[in-house]
Structures are given as structure tokens and as C-alpha cells.
Amino acid sequence: MNKRLTLTSAVVAILLAGCAAIQRPEVANPNVPEPKKPVELSRYLGVWYEQARFDHSFERDCMNVTAKYELRDDGLIGVTNRCQRNGETSTTKGTASIAGDPAKLEVTFFWPFKGDYWILDHSDDYSWSIVGEPSGRYLWFLTRKMSVDEPTIDMLKGKAREMGYDLTGLIRVRQIEE
Numbered sequence: 001m002n003k004r005l006t007l008t009s010a011v012v013a014i015l016l017a018g019c020a021a022i023q024r025p026e027v028a029n030p031n032v033p034e035p036k037k038p039v040e041l042s043r044y045l046g047v048w049y050e051q052a053r054f055d056h057s058f059e060r061d062c063m064n065v066t067a068k069y070e071l072r073d074d075g076l077i078g079v080t081n082r083c084q085r086n087g088e089t090s091t092t093k094g095t096a097s098i099a100g101d102p103a104k105l106e107v108t109f110f111w112p113f114k115g116d117y118w119i120l121d122h123s124d125d126y127s128w129s130i131v132g133e134p135s136g137r138y139l140w141f142l143t144r145k146m147s148v149d150e151p152t153i154d155m156l157k158g159k160a161r162e163m164g165y166d167l168t169g170l171i172r173v174r175q176i177e178e
Contacts (some may be wrong), residue, residue, distance in 0.1 A: 031136075045146070048066065050142055053138075063176065076096065130142075
């Protein structure tokens with residue numbers, strides 16, 4: 001057998017195995033809802049603080065997590081995610097594009113991989129949002145304020161449960177003012 005073909009096959013197999021390992025094995029909501037209301041992207045842009053999420057490998061042990069959305073000159077949305085882990089701040093930059101509906105974005109942090117980012121619900125004043133995606137494996141509670149009270153978190157949990165989410169794996173994100 002051709003050594004080049006064997007090496008290529010091995011690399012592809014490793015990449016596919018790595019992608020499979022990233023996925024959460026369970027589905028936290030087998031019937032992910034459609035976004036509840038329209039989204040005005042101009043109002044959604046800006047900085048959001050992550051208050052709670054389903055745990056996953058790419059944010060493991062992160063605190064002070066933020067996401068910043070900016071409209072770019074080319075019409076795409078610039079995405080800058082930040083987190084602190086072990087005293088170090090890491091930043092990840094990507095782009096998002098509208099996937100037919102402004103409440104449904106497609107985000108890319110490294111080509112050719114894309115992920116769905118659905119704004120499932122938000123307050124009328126855009127002070128909070130609940131974000132998910134079609135598989136139901138990911139869920140985030142975002143707010144405009146770094147610190148929020150427990151009644152706000154409880155309200156977000158209630159809304160997520162109404163949408164069919166099992167919140168067993170939900171974790172709170174530490175937001176500590178420096």
C-alpha cells in the first residue's frame with residue numbers, strides 16, 4: 001500500500017476522532033426550540049458576560065468569560081471571546097454570519113469548522129440572552145452586567161426549562177471584578 005495514502009488516512013482518522021471527542025455525548029435538549037423573538041443585531045452587538053453554561057472542553061475552568069460582537073466593514077460580525085484560566089487571559093477571535101434569520105448565526109473560530117449560535121430568547125432591552133444551538137448540547141446565559149443577582153439566574157433557568165432544557169449540567173461562571 002502507498003505510504004502517503006496510509007499516512008493521509010491516519011491523519012484524517014485522528015482529526016475525525018478529535019472532532020468526535022469535542023462533542024458532548026448526551027443531548028441536554030432533544031427538541032431545541034426556535035428563537036422566541038426577532039433579534040435586532042445592532043442592539044445585540046457589544047459585550048456580554050457569561051453567567052452560566054453547559055460545561056465543555058473549550059471553556060473548562062474559565063472565569064471572567066466575555067463575548068464581544070462587532071459589525072465589521074465586510075458585513076460579517078467580529079467575535080472576540082475572552083476567559084481567564086489559571087491567572088492567564090486567553091482571547092479567541094472569530095467571525096459570525098447570519099444564517100437566514102438574525103437570531104441564527106453561524107460562527108467560525110478556525111476554518112473550516114463552523115458552529116451554530118442561536119439567540120433563543122432575550123429581554124426587550126437586551127440586558128440578558130439565552131443562547132443555544134440545534135443539537136441541544138450547548139447553552140449559555142449571557143448578561144450585559146458582570147454581576148447579576150440570583151433571581152435573575154433563576155428567571156433564566158426557568159425560561160430554559162420552559163424551552164425543554166434539562167439543566168443538570170449547567171454550571172455558574174465566576175465573574176470577579178478586578
